[in-house]
Amino acid sequence: MEFLENQPIYMQIADNFCENILLQKWKSNERIPSVRDIAVTLEVNPNTAMRAFVYLQEKDIIYNKRGIGYFVTEEGHQKALELKRAEFIERDLPVLMKTMKLLDISCKEMEEIYDQNQ
Numbered sequence: 001m002e003f004l005e006n007q008p009i010y011m012q013i014a015d016n017f018c019e020n021i022l023l024q025k026w027k028s029n030e031r032i033p034s035v036r037d038i039a040v041t042l043e044v045n046p047n048t049a050m051r052a053f054v055y056l057q058e059k060d061i062i063y064n065k066r067g068i069g070y071f072v073t074e075e076g077h078q079k080a081l082e083l084k085r086a087e088f089i090e091r092d093l094p095v096l097m098k099t100m101k102l103l104d105i106s107c108k109e110m111e112e113i114y115d116q117n118q
Helices: 009-022 035-042 046-058 076-102 107-116
Strands: 062-065 069-072
Touching (some): 009 046
């Protein structure tokens, strides 16, 4: 995983977890990699990895079974979807819409361009 400069590393890890949940790589009540495994795999400090786990646990996307590990909550997929949609609408959509207006690209044209490049 390549980390960006403009966002905290723990948030990028949390985004990656949400992506795995939304892509159904990790399903409800399924165990996810441990803090230690994530820290080693991504070559980050375990405290940084732990911050991602705490953040996602606060958002009710994952939960901890003491002594066993972390799991995706029953509502984890829906909660991850709501979180990522809200972030997109707040952070990315305004930039996208501004750029489209500046370049005189309609939503229909954007959809056609997207479809052609898939």
